[in-house]
Amino acid sequence: MRSLLPFVLLALGVLVAAEPTLSPYTLHERRSAVPEGWAWHDKHDADAVVPLRFALTQNNIADIEKHLMDISHPDSPNYGQHWTAGKVLQTFAPNDDTVAAVRMWLLENGVDGERIRVTPTKGWVEAKVTVAEAERLLQTEYHVYNHEASGTKTLLIVVLITGTPPACDSYHLPAHIQPHVDFVTPTVHFDAVIAPRDTSDDGSARTIGQPNHGVYPKTTGTVGTLFQELEHCDQQITPVCLRALYGLVYSPLAASKNSYGIVEYTPQAYVQSDLEMFAQNFSSDLAGASPQVVSIDGGEVQTTYKGFGYNGESNLDLQYGMSLVTAKQPVTLYQTGDMIEGASFNNFLDAIDGSYCSFEGGDDPTQDAAYPDPNAGGYTGKEDCGTVKPANVISTSYGYNEADLTPAYTARQCAEYAKLGLMGVTVLYSSGDYGVAGNGGLCLNADGSQSSSGTRFNPTFPGSCPYVTSVGATQVNPNSTVLEPEGACEQVIYSGGGFSNHFALPAYQKAAVDSYFANHNPPYSGAVYNNSRTSRGLPDLSANGANYVVAIDGAFSLVFGTSASSPVVGAILTLVNDARLAVGKKPIGFVNPTIYSDAFGGAFNDITSGGNQGCGTAGFTAVPGWDPVTGLGTPNFPQLVAKWLLLP
Template identity: 40%
Template sequence: MLLNTLVASLASGLVLGAFASPLSHDYAGAKTRRVVPSSHSLHERHLSHWERQWTKRSKVPDTQILPMRIGLKQSNLKEGHDKLMDLSTPGSSNYGNHMTAEEVVDFFAPHQSTTDAVTEWLVSSGIGPDRFAVSVNKQWIQFDATAAEVEELLFAEYYVWNHLSGSHDIASEGYHLPTHIRKHVDYVTPGTRLRPRNVKNKRAGNFNKPQPMITQLPGFPFPNSSTCDVYVTAECTRVQYGIPNATTAAPGNELGIYESLDVHYSRKDLDIYYSTLYPNIPNGTYPEERLIDGAIGAIEDTTEYVPIDLEAPLDFDSSSPLIYPQGLVLFQEDDEYYESTEAFNGFWNTFLDAIDGSYCNYSAFGETGDCTAEECFDPVYPDPNPGGYTGQLQCGVYKPTNVISISYGAGEYGWPDYYMKRQCNEWMKLALQGTTIVMSSGDSGVGGTTCLGDSGKIFEVDFASSCPYVLSVGSTEWDRFDNVTTPTPGKKLNEVATKRFPSGGGFSNVFGVPDYQRDAVSAYFDQVESSLGFDAYHHFVANGDFSNVTGGVYHQGGRAYPDVGAVGDRQVVYSNGSWWLVGGTSLSSPVFGAVLTLANEARIAAGKSTLGFVHPALYQHPEAFNDITVGSNPGCNSTGFPAAKGWDPVTGLGTPNFPVLLKVLLGL
């Protein structure tokens, strides 16, 4: 098939093949550079900094077959945001009228006039309708052509380029389109972008694998609601947030938990945890496993996986008792080779492929499908490596749950803008369909894994928390300040920002502040800006290049995170034959995910839609939260941002006051 030819050709860089039907021009002999007519304009230009790692070599032979793909400008990208606000803003007559997956595909498909204009141009240029195909999602047109044909079509010259790694690619230094066609075309590939093909030996360096704060206990700690400042369990979370015992389990309302990077769990450990602390949960109560691209779920033979990472047990032990009898769904991503070697730089794309088939070939911001560029290289399937998944990339094989908790993140600086923007658009599309994505905000304050800029003082920003369509969750802890010698069961404790580690928070360099949080963010700066002790800059930063930042350490004007907070330390977990205290926003995310799952449970029982994009409702109702005003998130040799009255970039709006929050959400 043409698509298979395209993929194979791009993967190998150059593929010699049969001639395509030639244009009516004679290409015998050497060609000279042609003058670009006034009817055409430059569409993309080769970036000079690529030549630091690439060397231009020979001209591509005229007869070389190039698998061409033209990405069409999508319609309604801005309108998609407006549509989401209409479906998600309290008081709207369309509130809760979520779209189907098919409706979302049609909504963003390029206008028919775009497809017609580009195909008419191709036909008039000698590329007949029998030679090109339009993708099922209507987002791109593909065809095979000789290099001579492509150069004639685009007023370009194609060369072979060699990368420092030894790999090669083909690209032009610039190509041109008819002026009236440019508004319909996002990009053309092969075009100007250079992508090394041998990057599997490059270990992911930008991605922040969850690293929970752990303390091994000498034995079972016998926790109860009087010791919540020392040992946190679901009983503590219920008491402190006013959450009643769950009694229902609406079909399809399971809480989704995402795992990757060799993070697994043990069914035996879950049985021990439940039977010890929650005997009402019977043995054999395990997550439903939705395994993606050869992923491994539970691990029982721990000789190869010692110790089992505490991330998955933390997610399950903290959330399952809150929502039981409702269940969990595990979304486990990527095969054993990629999980163990982390030989990739991108993330989440194969997960998104699996829960939305249209994403596999989704074109936006100059990118179609999973990334093959070195800076954002995604796992490739079939995978020929030892332990690799040999099946095809899984596209649309699972339905997303109503709420999905993700305790992973990465610095914005480490990925190209187009990669994050394309992915953020997908989070928006899931929100349009009624899915809430809940994500941990990070555990390193304003510093992330590193501090940026020539000065090494610019704050790092966590993605995908910085995407305005993700619900970002910061971390808190419960403390006892009154020095009571005999703790009282069920007593409400003081709640502050986590002290053992600083909760991640700040302002995006890629995404602007959305309207739903603008007033809350302005109110925060009115309180604290004059006393921060550090300055802001007021412009976006492109592709992690901070060379134009000459003053300030954070972007005032970017999407602010986290949105909300939840307990994030001292959770009692059982794993690897031991009891542990575990902390991190990796705890906060599944706890808040459980809260929203319970709210959806009530809405479903009342005959209402799922919450989906819940942000506007939350920001309109700050009274539904326990306001956290003590703490900060230091980093980069600064005190970070302080907690304050109302929203702040440490714990967001605060932690859930469940009775009030449920009343608000049930009333929508």
């Protein structure tokens, strides 16, 4: 991944560096600010033992974008020639010299061989060392931080600033070791998921699936009167509205060959009786239907906790995802994480790609759930690793702020989305609901920290990864109909969008972003957002995200968010796959190079009104062509099918 890091922009003082100096040690990774909610506690006990994990650099990662473009760009002679999982593993496996160099360095520094473990796939090296040994190996100091809301503690390393709480996290590696290591844990990486929970708390896992965490839907409450007519789509969105908006008139022909997966994170869970209630009112063909549940790391469709915070997301995703693909197309529900520890995106990725369990160092124990879960009531089985077949299209309505994670962590995960693309999987993520602000309305401060009073735009992740398709939100404007153009969503939520602070502008997006800046240059300086014109823009496309009628705990509620947009786009692309599979062609896989190409001009409904305010600004504005509010626009299903059927 060190070779992938030139693709990571050094911005906001959040830095991964490897500049040679006269010293045998050089700075390897640094974090400029403590994330919101964490506070310095104390110097760590020097005699405590920690599992020091070294993420090893992989072969050929610098070429991963080239490989992906070769099979994903419509002009390539290899379009659609997806790789096998075996070829992916073989191409990117680390070499023996890297493993030997790190292991020898540890031995030379007094770590005996019995305490050093190399994984079978040579993805990472783990050494059981004391804090004092780790400080000497990395030339740093370890401190303990508290998570103020939960009481959870995490071990981090800091540069001690005399007389004040630590404010700058960093560690160093010898110059001859640095090229072999992408990052080390535990070090500068704060918890993205906070686990395990204290058994005395409210009983819910504090993870990406925790209510009101990250990207999540919003509601204005229950609906008194249900509308079934198209003329009311500005007030209530139902499946008939979406079919009219996007020309979605299609009955699956090759469902047995096709697959659509929706990911949920425990304790979020759908309610079968709500699905039945929705079907009776809006999708009669779904009567008696249910998703095909695949449990990952003890994931369960829990019924202990109910309410919008626990059932709103999953009910929304499945009621609309299943309705739009019809009962003919089975939908897989990837229920991820147990009730105690929960899960992160990496835990899900482990399950669908066995090579990822150790790829680039494997999971980060400071961020990702570890299984078996030692806590009472936790999942006692082995961590799922390569046990689940990925669907052709996978939609996820969850997300972090990019600034929640270090560039090394996001780069490693982003490379996995590229690997899934190589294997023919379409990966969709919601772009966020706070406009140019991050989740929770947090913006960036000058030092890279996040707060509600920050003034710098704060993009979301994984939507900022150039190897996923980021989905924003639109609306049927008030007093308008489905026959009129939609606008950017400005009801309850604002479509997440902007420019990454971690990832460079991918080649497939360059023409669109260049055109945007040439014709609609935003009125903000570099102090407000990454205006370098060389960074990844998001979202890629959009779909309606306002006024969804969703059955939740026995009543219908109005729901808003890019949480709705992503499964809708996922359903549409699943039906495009069906049309291709029906004539003997392959799934569409990674779609971004295709949808940005000249060949797909006119395949999206351009959105030219509305904006995505945030961080004390009006944000960006939807304009002709691609924009950082609604991307390329909303899907025109007949055009998409016609154009994709022309490709090999």
